[in-house]
Amino acid sequence: MFSTSDTIVAIATPAGRGGLGVVRISGPAAAPVAGELAGREEPFRPRYATFATITPAAGDAASAVGDQVVITFFPTPHSYTGEDVVEVSAHGSPVVLSSLLRRAIDAGARLAEPGEFTLRAFLNGKLDLIQAEAVADLIDAVTPLQARVAFDQLEGTLTGAITAIEGDLFDVIAKLEASLDFPDEGYHFVGSEEAGAALASLGDRIDRLLGESARGRLIREGAQVAIVGAPNVGKSSLFNALLNANRAIVTAVAGTTRDLVTERADLGGLSLALIDTAGVRETSDPVEREGVARTRDALRVADLVLVVLDGSREMGDEDRGILAETAHLPRVVVLNKSDLKGSGIFSIAQGVLGLNWSATSTQAGPGVEPFAENAPQHRESRLGRSGKDPRPLFSVSAQTGAGLDDLIAGVAEALSTGGIEFRDQPAVSNVRHTALLARARGALARATEALEGQVSEEFPLLDLQEAAHALQEITGRRTSDDLLRHIFERFCIGK
Numbered sequence: 400m401f402s403t404s405d406t407i408v409a410i411a412t413p414a415g416r417g418g419l420g421v422v423r424i425s426g427p428a429a430a431p432v433a434g435e436l437a438g439r440e441e442p443f444r445p446r447y448a449t450f451a452t453i454t455p456a457a458g459d460a461a462s463a464v465g466d467q468v469v470i471t472f473f474p475t476p477h478s479y480t481g482e483d484v485v486e487v488s489a490h491g492s493p494v495v496l497s498s499l500l501r502r503a504i505d506a507g508a509r510l511a512e513p514g515e516f517t518l519r520a521f522l523n524g525k526l527d528l529i530q531a532e533a534v535a536d537l538i539d540a541v542t543p544l545q546a547r548v549a550f551d552q553l554e555g556t557l558t559g560a561i562t563a564i565e566g567d568l569f570d571v572i573a574k575l576e577a578s579l580d581f582p583d584e585g586y587h588f589v590g591s592e593e594a595g596a597a598l599a600s601l602g603d604r605i606d607r608l609l610g611e612s613a614r615g616r617l618i619r620e621g622a623q624v625a626i627v628g629a630p631n632v633g634k635s636s637l638f639n640a641l642l643n644a645n646r647a648i649v650t651a652v653a654g655t656t657r658d659l660v661t662e663r664a665d666l667g668g669l670s671l672a673l674i675d676t677a678g679v680r681e682t683s684d685p686v687e688r689e690g691v692a693r694t695r696d697a698l699r700v701a702d703l704v705l706v707v708l709d710g711s712r713e714m715g716d717e718d719r720g721i722l723a724e725t726a727h728l729p730r731v732v733v734l735n736k737s738d739l740k741g742s743g744i745f746s747i748a749q750g751v752l753g754l755n756w757s758a759t760s761t762q763a764g765p766g767v768e769p770f771a772e773n774a775p776q777h778r779e780s781r782l783g784r785s786g787k788d789p790r791p792l793f794s795v796s797a798q799t800g801a802g803l804d805d806l807i808a809g810v811a812e813a814l815s816t817g818g819i820e821f822r823d824q825p826a827v828s829n830v831r832h833t834a835l836l837a838r839a840r841g842a843l844a845r846a847t848e849a850l851e852g853q854v855s856e857e858f859p860l861l862d863l864q865e866a867a868h869a870l871q872e873i874t875g876r877r878t879s880d881d882l883l884r885h886i887f888e889r890f891c892i893g894k
């Protein structure tokens with residue numbers, strides 16, 4: 400399905416105006432196409448910046464556009480795609496760039512499909528599948544941590560770890576196969592104990608990678624964090640303060656927010672979707688009632704809930720209700736308005752949460768009985784953790800900003816047990832990789848069982864081969880057209 404014999408062209412820089420814009424050409428005719436653009440007979444010197452003037456061509460208006468450009472020729476195989484590649488750096492005007500594109504097509508190139516440059520790099524062995532996917536992740540990264548994880552995968556750390564596991568697995572398979580081919584020798588090539596130990600160590604290595612996958616996925620995909628609470632406690636103010644922007648309307652009127660307001664935020668290195676909600680209360684206003692229903696929808700999808708209480712007043716029934724309603728969810732309780740004189744709500748909240756946790760300013764209160772519905776039954780969140788957190792209570796002022804840094808650190812910590820900073824262990828961040836690792840792990844476990852049962856060498860072999868195939872699918876040593884189409888679809892044209 401993938402043709403790689405023709406020459407493709409695309410604008411590689413984002414749509415819109417810029418100082419520079421780049422048109423990329425790849426394929427056997429890349430240099431002749433560029434030569435025709437530049438009206439130049441002599442060959443381009445490889446990997447040198449060549450200044451050229453594109454003269455307005457006679458003909459239709461689209462071709463009557465000229466520019467001064469820099470052309471760089473990367474001959475095969477030392478190029479991004481592994482083919483002959485030419486990059487034309489022009490001025491970043493959409494008119495100039497589309498004219499260049501049009502003229503390259505007239506000269507025999509074809510408009511590239513989304514991701515086709517990277518697909519060719521994969522097909523030509525310049526990148527494995529993990530690295531190709533990392534290119535898309537790096538381009539999509541919005542936080543430094545996302546970029547770091549993607550770059551690391553592009554550099555091949557994850558590929559290295561998986562290839563090493565696959566190599567050692569292959570070794571066990573080869574020995575077991577040899578034992579099969581020479582049955583008289585029995586387990587001569589590998590004792591079942593030795594094979595068992597090798598499989599156990601491979602299983603441990605896969606487990607370590609899988610153990611990092613929740614963190615990796617959190618970094619790559621971010622999380623949804625809903626801000627909920629009674630009316631007027633300062634949810635929208637906190638939302639704005641965390642975003643550092645005046646995004647949501649704040650007024651002294653209870654019931655100001657009537658709908659969900661969602662905004663992306665980079666908090667503590669994580670890309671979060673922060674959701675401001677309508678204050679939860681009984682109301683006869685149909686609009687507000689719909690808003691409250693939407694708040695409950697947000698609670699269902701959130702990876703973490705910030706329950707906001709007004710620390711300057713007594714805890715009310717609405718506060719108690721929302722605390723009970725979120726007791727089984729992964730949550731952090733925020734006492735807002737710390738700039739105002741407190742009411743002792745801090746110690747009450749601690750009691751409600753059933754905590755023996757003392758804050759800097761307030762000592763634990765006399766322990767209010769938890770509500771009946773408040774029994775600590777923590778659900779597993781989508782990130783695969785329990786909602787229990789060692790620091791569930793924070794005191795902040797959305798107005799002055801006091802305590803916000805601490806809260807942000809607490810949110811990152813609550814989302815990822817043990818913090819989300821970069822570690823030496825390669826982070827498996829892609830769900831496809833995680834699923835295949837889990838499949839390999841399952842097959843290894845079955846092989847180990849078969850080996851211990853001493854049924855025959857054949858049984859563990861089938862499972863071991865399945866494990867090996869799963870690992871090869873991660874790096875792309877085994878692939879299908881469907882899989883490639885699926886992966887490269889998410890690229891934009893020109894990548």
Ligand SMILES: Nc1nc2c(ncn2[C@@H]2O[C@H](COP(=O)(O)OP(=O)(O)OP(=O)(O)O)[C@@H](O)[C@H]2O)c(=O)[nH]1
Pocket residue numbers: 628629630631632633634635636637648649650651652653654655656657676677678679735736737738739795796797798799
């Ligand atoms: N002193 C003080 N006032 C605050 C603080 N945060 C919010 N407020 C005030 O509390 C009032 C309500 O703030 P909002 O952010 O609109 O509260 P909300 O929870 O979004 O309210 P609804 O959308 O109506 O549910 C406003 O008058 C804010 O100025 C704070 O940290 N300190």
Ligand SMILES: [Mg+2]
Pocket residue numbers: 634635636647648649655656676677678
């Ligand atoms: Mg509001």
